[in-house]
Amino acid sequence: MTESKVANFVIDFDSTFTQVEALDVLCTLVFQDEEEKAVALKEIERITNLAMGGDLSFRESLESRLAILKANRKHIPLLIESLRPLVSKSFRRNKNFLAENSDSVYILSNGFKEFIYPIVKEYGIKEEHVFANTFEFDDEGNITGFDKDNILSRSGGKPALIESLKLEGEIFVIGDGYNDYEIRKEGKANRFYAFTENVERKNVMDFADHIAPSLDEILYHNNMKGALSYPKNRIKILLLENIHSRGVKIVEEEGYQVEVHPAGLSEDELCEKIKDVSILGIRSKTQVTKRVLEHANRLMSIGAFCIGTNQIDLKECTKRGITVFNAPYSNTRSVVELAIGEMIMLIRNLPDKIASMHQGKWDKSAKNSFEVRGKKLGIIGYGNIGKQLSVLAEAMGLQVYYYDIDERLAIGNAIKCTSLNEMLGEVDIVSLHVDGRDSNTNIIGKEQFDAMKEGIIFMNLSRGHVVDIPELKKAIESGKITGCAVDVFPEEPYSNAHEFISELKGLPNTILTPHIGGSTLEAQENIAEFVPNKIISYINSGSTTNSVNFPNLTLPKLQDAHRFIHIHHNKPGIMAEINNILASHNINVMGQYLKTNETVGYVITDIDTDYNKDVIKVMKKIEGTIRFRVLY
Ligand SMILES: NC(=O)C1=CN([C@@H]2O[C@H](COP(=O)(O)OP(=O)(O)OC[C@H]3O[C@@H](n4cnc5c(N)ncnc54)[C@H](O)[C@@H]3O)[C@@H](O)[C@H]2O)C=CC1
Ligand SMILES: O=C(O)C(=O)COP(=O)(O)O
Numbered sequence: 115m116t117e118s119k120v121a122n123f124v125i126d127f128d129s130t131f132t133q134v135e136a137l138d139v140l141c142t143l144v145f146q147d148e149e150e151k152a153v154a155l156k157e158i159e160r161i162t163n164l165a166m167g168g169d170l171s172f173r174e175s176l177e178s179r180l181a182i183l184k185a186n187r188k189h190i191p192l193l194i195e196s197l198r199p200l201v202s203k204s205f206r207r208n209k210n211f212l213a214e215n216s217d218s219v220y221i222l223s224n225g226f227k228e229f230i231y232p233i234v235k236e237y238g239i240k241e242e243h244v245f246a247n248t249f250e251f252d253d254e255g256n257i258t259g260f261d262k263d264n265i266l267s268r269s270g271g272k273p274a275l276i277e278s279l280k281l282e283g284e285i286f287v288i289g290d291g292y293n294d295y296e297i298r299k300e301g302k303a304n305r306f307y308a309f310t311e312n313v314e315r316k317n318v319m320d321f322a323d324h325i326a327p328s329l330d331e332i333l334y335h336n337n338m339k340g341a342l343s344y345p346k347n348r349i350k351i352l353l354l355e356n357i358h359s360r361g362v363k364i365v366e367e368e369g370y371q372v373e374v375h376p377a378g379l380s381e382d383e384l385c386e387k388i389k390d391v392s393i394l395g396i397r398s399k400t401q402v403t404k405r406v407l408e409h410a411n412r413l414m415s416i417g418a419f420c421i422g423t424n425q426i427d428l429k430e431c432t433k434r435g436i437t438v439f440n441a442p443y444s445n446t447r448s449v450v451e452l453a454i455g456e457m458i459m460l461i462r463n464l465p466d467k468i469a470s471m472h473q474g475k476w477d478k479s480a481k482n483s484f485e486v487r488g489k490k491l492g493i494i495g496y497g498n499i500g501k502q503l504s505v506l507a508e509a510m511g512l513q514v515y516y517y518d519i520d521e522r523l524a525i526g527n528a529i530k531c532t533s534l535n536e537m538l539g540e541v542d543i544v545s546l547h548v549d550g551r552d553s554n555t556n557i558i559g560k561e562q563f564d565a566m567k568e569g570i571i572f573m574n575l576s577r578g579h580v581v582d583i584p585e586l587k588k589a590i591e592s593g594k595i596t597g598c599a600v601d602v603f604p605e606e607p608y609s610n611a612h613e614f615i616s617e618l619k620g621l622p623n624t625i626l627t628p629h630i631g632g633s634t635l636e637a638q639e640n641i642a643e644f645v646p647n648k649i650i651s652y653i654n655s656g657s658t659t660n661s662v663n664f665p666n667l668t669l670p671k672l673q674d675a676h677r678f679i680h681i682h683h684n685k686p687g688i689m690a691e692i693n694n695i696l697a698s699h700n701i702n703v704m705g706q707y708l709k710t711n712e713t714v715g716y717v718i719t720d721i722d723t724d725y726n727k728d729v730i731k732v733m734k735k736i737e738g739t740i741r742f743r744v745l746y
Contacts, residue, residue, distance in 0.1 A: 120218060121336065122281045124303065126289030127223035127230050127246065133200045133312045135162050136193065136225050137179050143192050144185050154182050167317055168292035171269045172224055176247070180257060187255035194232045201233065202311050204328035207341040211333060213238025218283070221245065222275065224266050224293065245275055269293075273300035288332060295321045307332050328369060343746050346370055349653065350390055350412075354378055355397040357419050358635075361642030365393075368650050377609030385409040393649055395419055398629065399606065402426040407434060414741075415652055417645040418662075420632060421445060421498075424550030424577065428663045432713040435681040435740035438663045439648040443498060444640040445632030449547075449575050450502045452601070452631050454510070457543050459625065460571045460597030461486055466623045482596065487511035492541030494534065494558075495548035495576065496522040503545060504528045515541055535565040543571040550577035558582065563589040571597040575631040578603040583617060590621045599625040656718050656745060665709030665716045675704050675720040677745040683738040684715045691736050692717055699729040714740065 128135045141158050145151035158179050165175035205212070212219055220243045221234050227246040234244060247266050250259045265271045265278070272293050276285065285303040287294050290313050298306035299321070308315075308322030311329075319325050326332045327347035333340035334348070346369030353362060353374045366372050370393070378399035379387060388394065388410045395417040396402065402416060407430050416426060418440040431438050459465065462483045470477050491507050493500045496518040504514045504525050514528040517537045524530050531537035538544060544566065548554050558574075559582035566572075572595045574581050583604060589595045600618060606629055607614050618626060632638075651657045655672060656679045658664040669677075682688045689708060696703060702722040709716050723746070734742045 121284040121286050121304075122218045122220060123215070123332075124220045124222050124276065124285055124287045124297070126287075126291060126294050126309070127221055127225050127234070129290045129312045130288060130294075130309045131202060131205055131221065131234060132197055133202050134197070135159075136197060136229055137162070137183065139196050139200075140185055140189060140193050141183055143189050143196065144183055157182055165291075165293075167315060172271070172293065173268055176224070176260060176267060180259060183257070185257045187251055187257070190228050193229050197229065197233050198236075201237075202329070204311055204330050205237065208329050208333065209237050211329075211338070211340050216240055216243070219243060220279075220281075222266075222272055222287075222297075223247075224271065226260070270296065270300075273297045273302045276302040286332070286336075288326065288329075290315060290318065292318050294318070298323070307335075327371075343744055349392045351393040351395060352387060352391045353395040354400050355419070357395055357397070358638040358642035360639050361395065361419065361646050364643065364646040364650070365395075368646075377611075380608070381406060388413060393417065393653075395645070396425070398422055398425055399608070400425060402431075404430045407431065407436070410434075410436070415439065415649050417649050419641050419645050422550050422577065423662050424552070429713070432663045432711070433683075433740070435714065437652055437658055437661045439645055439652070439660060440662055441641040441644045442660070444644055445634070445637035446498045446502055448634040448637040449499050449631040450506055452627075453503055453545050453573055453575055453599075454506055456573055456599040456625055457491070457507075457545070457571060458486055460573075460599060460623060461489070461543070463597070463623055465597075465625050486543070489513070489543060490515060490541040492517070492531075492537045492544040493528075494518075494537075494544065494546045496528075497547060497549070499575075500545075500547040501525050503547065512543075535562065538562055538565040538570075539567060541570070542567065543573070545573040546576045546580060548576050548580055550579065554580045556580070556582045558586075560585045563594060566594060568594060569596045570594065573599040575599070575601040578606065587617050587621065590618075590624060597623045599627070601627045601631045602629050654745070658716065663711075664714065665711045667707055667709050667716060667718065669707060669718060670705070672720065672745060674723065675746075676723055676725070678717075678719040678721065678733065679741075679743045679745065680715075680717045680719070680733060680736075680739065681741040682715045682717070682736065683740060684710045684713055685738055688715055688736060688738055689717060692719070692733065695729060695732050695736070696721070699726045699732070701725050701729060 125131055138155060138158055141155050142151060145154055161175045161178050164170035165172055216238045219239055221239060223230055223246040225246050227244060227248050230246050231241055231244050247264050248261045249257050252258050260267055265274050273296055276297050286305045287297045287303045288307045288309050290309050295306050295318055297303045305323045307324050307326040308319045310325055310327050324335060328345055330340050330342045330345040331347050334345045350371040351365050355378050356376045362374055381401060381403060384406050388406055390412060392412050393415050397420045404427050413436050415437045421440060421442055423438060423440050426438055428438060467477060489512055491512045491514050493503055493516040496516040508514050508526045515531050515537050516528055517531045517534045557580050563585055590598055603616055618624060648660055655669050656677060657669045658666050659668045680692060703719055705720040707718040
């Protein structure tokens with residue numbers, strides 16, 4: 115980062131200050147007929163791109179575009195109205211910066227002053243700092259051409275104009291087009307920022323001194339105070355395991371640098387990839403181990419786009435001040451529906467019957483086929499999924515029993531069991547819905563299968579390692595289990611391209627599914643909306659609502675204040691130290707929030723915006739500090 119110094123910012127208008135090309139918008143206002151409009155727009159866009167890419171002289175392009183347009187003076191106010199809401203987001207955000215630095219901000223455009231100035235003046239930009247072409251009109255107000263004496267109506271006009279201004283100090287050009295780069299090429303500017311918030315032109319970006327996806331990035335690059343404490347484009351998010359496009363869109367719109375992978379990554383691959391990643395998005399497959407976290411120099415947050423978080427070393431994340439969020443309810447219903455469907459299929463022997471039909475065998479018989487109505491269902495793990503299954507099963511006439519290691523209230527007429535083995539000896543169908551904590555490894559093994567009633571139906575849609583697979587196989591082969599559904603396995607293939615290997619393959623009346631309990635489009639879309647919003651809220655405000663490993667703090671929106679976020683190892687005295695430091699720096703505290711868990715303390719302090727910045731260094735040095743950041 116360079117030291118702050120007075121520089122002149124020379125800013126392009128079309129597709130830089132605004133998100134669009136103004137003449138394209140004018141076209142949509144002039145042509146009422148949709149077909150005519152589409153043809154004209156296409157032609158104008160083609161010509162604009164040729165000129166922007168440096169393949170057509172600017173004057174030729176301007177003449178051709180105005181000739182196609184046949185616009186009139188009366189269209190100009192309409193154009194201004196249309197452009198006003200289309201000012202680029204980062205320019206809107208940094209309105210104060212533009213106004214406060216109006217002495218050194220210039221607009222340099224090959225567009226037209228008649229519509230440019232009314233837009234930019236609202237951002238404090240001075241009229242005498244706006245350089246652009248001007249229209250010529252006939253007596254009826256029709257736009258017939260442009261002032262050909264204006265240097266900006268010629269190719270190479272921008273460098274020539276900058277030279278004529280004889281500006282003092284450095285000149286930084288911000289633009290999306292080749293003609294903006296030309297100013298730098300001709301040696302009339304010190305730096306060219308290719309502005310890519312609205313369009314990315316490769317042949318412009320290739321020449322840039324710096325590629326800037328937003329004005330925030332340019333201000334940050336120059337150590338100047340903009341609207342954001344940290345430019346969003348510097349936040350890299352890596353999304354693995356085919357996360358629904360809705361989630362990708364949300365983080366793209368937030369302005370993050372997004373990298374997407376359809377499958378999971380191995381530990382080695384992830385160790386390499388994670389180095390410059392600030393946010394990681396995964397599903398149930400990716401193992402975020404201690405070793406991965408040791409490589410995660412910049413990681414602030416992990417989004418598990420699923421329910422289970424046993425694939426993440428949560429303790430290590432907490433120690434490192436990395437927040438973890440999941441989607442605790444979004445696929446609950448999908449799992450429950452699959453469990454209901456499967457228990458009906460199994461009790462009717464459908465997996466075997468279906469297989470026989472495909473082999474040409476017609477086996478019409480009621481032997482070993484039953485209704486689920488009136489049967490006893492035992493649910494192990496009476497959490498969100500277990501409870502919802504309880505409600506639906508009861509509605510179908512099953513008698514529900516449940517067993518949970520924690521105190522869980524019965525829903526409806528469900529019967530709570532205090533002993534797992536006793537419950538297993540009572541029920542006709544058993545369904546596992548525990549979480550995947552390590553201590554749940556093989557909780558269903560020989561002893562539990564032995565305790566089950568003869569002819570039981572067994573389902574596991576929770577985690578693979580909770581069942582002893584060789585023992586399950588024996589129980590199926592012995593006929594103790596007459597129907598079995600397994601959705602989750604101790605070893606699952608890395609991606610759809612890898613083979614599924616399991617000793618459960620080929621067993622009678624056994625449904626094997628590829629961990630799809632939560633794989634419905636509804637669930638995936640809900641998850642993809644829920645998790646990014648939690649992470650974005652954490653990044654923007656520090657809120658940790660619903661975090662699975664951090665003390666949960668829901669924070670008010672930051673207004674006219676700076677926010678200090680201090681994460682530290684939970685040991686006595688740190689809070690007092692923070693407050694002593696704030697007091698000794700004469701800092702006016704406007705609000706303070708603290709929450710701890712057994713590992714970390716999370717302290718948020720909102721302070722008056724005018725403060726001695728030395729305090730930041732001192733806060734970072736407090737012994738036990740894991741992370742410190744400032745938001746505004
Ligand atoms: N197949 C799939 O695609 C999906 C699988 N899942 C799995 O289902 C699990 C459960 O999900 P939720 O119900 O939302 O979680 P939850 O956390 O609401 O419920 C889990 C319940 O299991 C209980 N429990 C934990 N260990 C136990 C044990 N040894 N014996 C008895 N009870 C025990 C807990 O006390 C808790 O009440 C998730 O953790 C995940 O691993 C979740 C979604 C989709
Ligand atoms: O939500 C969960 O815990 C699941 O097991 C679903 O995982 P998935 O997103 O399908 O990899």
